[in-house]
Amino acid sequence: MNYDPVPFLKKIISLPGLSGYEDPVRQAIAEDWGPMVDELKVSRLGSLYGIQRGTTEEPRPRILLAAHMDAIGLMATMVQNGFIRFTEIGGIDPRILPGQKVIVHGRHDLPGIIGQPAPRLLPQSIGKKTVPMEYLFIDVGLSAEETSHLVRPGDPISFVQQPLELTENTLAGHTLDNRASVTALSICLAELSSIRHSWDVWAVATVQEEETLAGAFTSPVDISPDIVVAIDVTFAKGPGANDHRTVPFGKGITLGWGPNTHPAIYDAFKKVAERLDIPFQTEVSPANSGTDAMGLQIAEGGLPSIYISIPIRYMHTPVELVSIKDIQRAGHLLAQTVSSFEPGFKQQIRWED
Template sequence: MTDIPNLLKQLISTSGLSGHETPVRQLIEEAWKPLTHELTFSRLGSLHGLCCGAGAPPRPSILISAHMDAIGLMVTGIADGFLRLTSVGGIDARILPGQLVTVHGRQDLPGVIVSLPERLLPPHLRGQAIPLEYMLVDTGLLPERVKRLVRVGDLVSFAQQPFETAAETMVGHTMDNRASVAALTHCLSELKKQTHAWDVWAVASVQEEVTLGGAFTSTYQLRPNLAIAVDVTFASSPGSPSHRTYPMGEGPTLVMGPNIHPVLFKTLKETAERLEIPYSMETAPRHTGTDAYAMQIVAEGIPCMVIGIPLRYMHTPVEMVAIKDITRAGRLMAEFIAGLDADFMSRLTWDD
């Protein structure tokens, strides 16, 4: 049995910004090796783990995807030894000043994000949140040394240490979406304990935060009959709109909307109810903001489902998730997959 809190801690402590996922992919490979029959990579670097089903070939297959790429920052220029920045993925600049970071130059360098003192800012920016272009990374090194070690285009990742709270929740950067990678891992270890007729492709996808690139390309390559994306969703916190946030620690969300095949939604919901796994219903009237948005329209089209893990403070270095929601999402997927029989696709209709 995989130790999920420990795995998650390792996952978020390993870098893997969008487009540069290799370090974290190597860690996931290690975790998935004992749980899968075969591990391969896509040409863009997504990890594909295959668990062969027990059904007679040719077997149908399901793809379960969690993106492994992280948001972060990139060096756009060097001024007197200080680094100018742009974002990779959606970054809220308000939370950046004072953050500890790692600059991935010719060697990894610790640094801190600083902003200009208020009196040096242009007048129209005083007294308000400072845009990213007025922030810098200070590595404490002399300009000459910075010039040798850092160049434009180098990555900068968050260095906040993860910690566990007293309430079995974990806090850290990149819970989006390593929490879902942990859920996939839990699903794979659950599947190991039971027989399943279908082939299962577990995919740790690349570049979700920028182009959904991993989802488009891996789905094209693997051509599953069904696909499930697991991603984090907004958990409720003080002042959050109740119709767009979901309680943390009370189970994963099951998403409904045009990105979702209604029969898949219904079957997952019934599975959760049968197993008494708590869940919330989430509606996504447009873009689900997940790999499923790409996977649905690959090749001839793939019926999709999205499972959400409620997370507080999304896209900050203190993203918070409940460990229980991760294991529940993993177990729910495993039970759903174990229940897929040879005729499932014939019941996946649009008629009723």
């Protein structure tokens, strides 16, 4: 099946879908996955399941491939003199907020801009420092009465930066964390739809990774998988980001190594990547990985797991930057590794350091 991931990626990074409010993006993902899977389901918390059944006799082993679809953003806390005060959903660096365009999802969607008071109107203690979020506000251009009627505390607020193709291979936009990985799942499903695979594949677009890991904790309980894989993004090298905690941009994906990775699953993915000359490097995380793997791994009494990451620059900003080739590499590696699993592979999984 020929699949061009760019139109889908541009579509889903143009949609809202903040952590806990994923419905708009879930609908778009379901439309994309529908022709490639045997069944679609939605969990009670809102995670989307796309199921491709294997070719061997039942009961078949199951692999769960998870990419969170929720995004960071903001939430209204109060309307003050017609201006909207807000807090964060997920990790937001206040340095990037002034001047951003947003949509306030109130009684109906309202375009707005994030402003800040003039320096002379701020406390002297702030000086030339970053203006804290508590002093920022959103202006929707309406009267105080209209704004108070249309905006309620708790209304989500999303960024509206449009996708920007810098080159044929690089795309900038908001929510590439983690819709780049959702797109890698689409590539995987498209490839698997034209090759035989013994295992049942459950592609899962999880909810609330940025805040609660709710989708990661609950989806394995629904699915009872034998192996779990989290696909997420990681920090690419760039200005001011060049130490051991970052990886080269556009030069390949990463395989996670640390407490959230089972050695046997790491070895399986590593062998396929080496056989197919898929560029990768090992990303070492001595503590929790900061991905859905933290929740997936400890569900169902403990599951063999790994996390695979796509490097991006400027994470958790409205101008994240990704390499399309790395998204394709991630999807290809997922499909080829899954298709390499024989029915009895799960009996071979042993924890050997």
